[in-house]
Amino acid sequence: MASAVQTVCGEAYGARNYSAMGIILQRAIILHLGAAVILTFLYWFSGSFLKAIGQSESIAEKGQVFSRGIILQLYAFAVSCPTQRFLQAQNIVNPLAFISLGVFLLHVLLTWLVLFVFDYGLVGAALTLSFSWWFLVLLNGLYIILSPRCNQTWGGLTVKAFKGIWPYFKLTAAYAWMLCLETWYNQGLILLSGLISHPTVSVDTISICMNYLNWDLQFMLGLSAATSVRISNELEAAHPRVARFSVIVVNGISIVISVVFSAIILTCQEPLSKLFTSDSEVIEEVSSLTPLLAISVFLNFIQPILSGVAIGCGWQAVVAYVNLASFYVIGLTVGCVLGFQTTLGVAVS
Template sequence: MEESLVKKHEQERVTWGVYSEEMRRVCHIAGPMVAVVSSQYLLQVVSTMIVGHLGELYLSSAALAISLSGVTGFSLLMGMASGLETICGQAYGGQQYQRIGIQTYTAIFSLILVSIPVSLLWINMETILVFIGQDPLISHEAGKFTIWLVPALFAYAILQPLVRYFQIQSLLLPMFASSCVTLIIHVPLCWALVFKTSLSNVGGALAVSISIWSNVIFLVLYMRYSSACAKTRAPISMELFKGMWEFFRFAIPSAVMVCLEWWSYELLVLLSGLLPNPQLETSVLSVCLNTIATLYTIPFGIGAAASTRVSNELGAGNSHAARVAVLAAMSLAVIETSIVSATLFACRNVFGYIFSNEKEVVDYVTAMAPLVCISVILDSIQGVLTGIARGCGWQHLGVYVNLGAFYLCGIPMAALLAFLVRLGGKGLWIGIQSGAFVQCILLSIITGCINWEKQAIKARKRLFDEKISADNILV
């Protein structure tokens, strides 16, 4: 019975025509998604840069506030929203269109609930920072900045499910236009609020909040009134509460998978502060982390495309097409990382000047450049593999992989090389990248062992069972 639900493509050969067509589809999704992710990421970068021109105190406090808000809030919401890539992506492939709208509302409601305790944490951020021994002046300014970011938190709780709603349907133009326009407007808005009002540094946080809310409003209006969303648009009803268990079942491991990796790199910065020359080491590691974080938006976009294509095809029962989508996405990742890492290595003597004019810092960054290039390669591979994991719905395996790779291997290795072998910042970076290497190996093994036919049967069975359950509830 279940076998008949799946189209028997597993034994078909991957011809050049099929491969090139799938590559075109992946590129069609990945390109706009890279722009969307980059635009959203740059909102906070622009605010930090503009606030930094007010002075060193405001720069350090804004950077601290942005970092803490990312660790405690934005990463959590982004990770949880990624659960929709499994639920809605497979539902779209299975032509259960109304479920997509309902699950999007469920995700928005759930993330708003999660944002309430997070916002309380943000409101008390100054007290927390002082308690853990941070400078009182920096803590005060960082606390103020974080409070003004609270509206952005709730906007983000709505934005991320909306992004997944459009992503899994390959409705990319509205997201692309909205994100790019928002970023363009954000630059003069942030400058005006910081320098032309009495808000000063907190104007940067308010600008982020306004910009994210503007993006949300545009996407909500498009979702509500565009004919392109007609088949997936659903009325808001009490039915959104019925899908909360299914959402959290995928959202929690998705969030843990994202946060475990994100937190490991933040821990790296904290460890750098314990080295003999903490100011230099922290500055250089911050430059390296900002570099790979910015460049990671490219493989993240490709990973989003892989997740969309894999989940759509599994939901439709096309196991062979899902396998071809994986092949195309991985090929695109290899091409992308070859170009980016080679370009970064060629510019190793100058790219440090983007962040600092201090020759000591620039020289150190130049010495770290080969290691950063290796990080770019590993990030590109794991970014796509993680997207495939979301499309298949095995985020729980990603949790175990990240936990073992970074916290049993990467962080201990980083501490050992930095403090016992005395390699300093290089040791920290080599250690964390050993964790990233283990992560890539484990994810590659898991992906290589996937039985795509069974994955398609599993996806179709879950969709079929849930449809019967929903019909019984309605009856």
């Protein structure tokens, strides 16, 4: 849903309609908080949902404990995402990076204390995550209110945010649909791995592999966000050639990053696995999947960038149908057939 902020605010910034940006931000936060309320029920009863789709008792129980612990994080996420897109649309990137780095370092310290010193387990980890996200929201909010760079775009709270909220909701629904299809696919693979033989090992293995993939994906999403902002700004300013050149440049950068990450994964198979687990069986399974994972990391360079281009151009609805066909009709179907009808197991993911 936050990608709508990225597009609309980017267009407003490119057209120098600065006063509209603060209204768009508030409108987005209202809708996001409404969505968070709906998702709260799913988080709270996640254990029953996991059991209903065939997950084991232990996985469902632990999943519910963690999900309930991050409900507060859900609401922080609802505020943080549009706030970050609001700042990115104004090309305010360095302050965001420094704030995120500071919160990340604090989060690492708190997580270490909670898990290894006080031994609070899953609940402690979840609540620490929620605290870190709310701290990030606080710092971003203070920056918007106090920074002179946001004087023209943030005019304070206004009831204008409630006007035109339905058309904006219809717009953001297409954006949410596009990105949810991308995200849910990866989560669906983890859920399906819990239905394969030896579910604990399978879930651990695919989760670690997804972490590797997400490391690369975070860089790609950063480039995607930069691309979407650049595209929306330049198109609204009637500079299509600059927008086209930006796409070429960012694709070149993404290829280099993916090659580096693929090389790291191939050369550091076992050490990387030991960062996540000490289980020798899981480490061995992850190592056997590393070549396939490296290929996936390399091929993943283009898709997030094209999504960023789509967001910048406002083509989310079209991309949503493409994602539905490629990820679910083709990818998930083939994965289920190979995963359950052959001995490949999680390798098909």
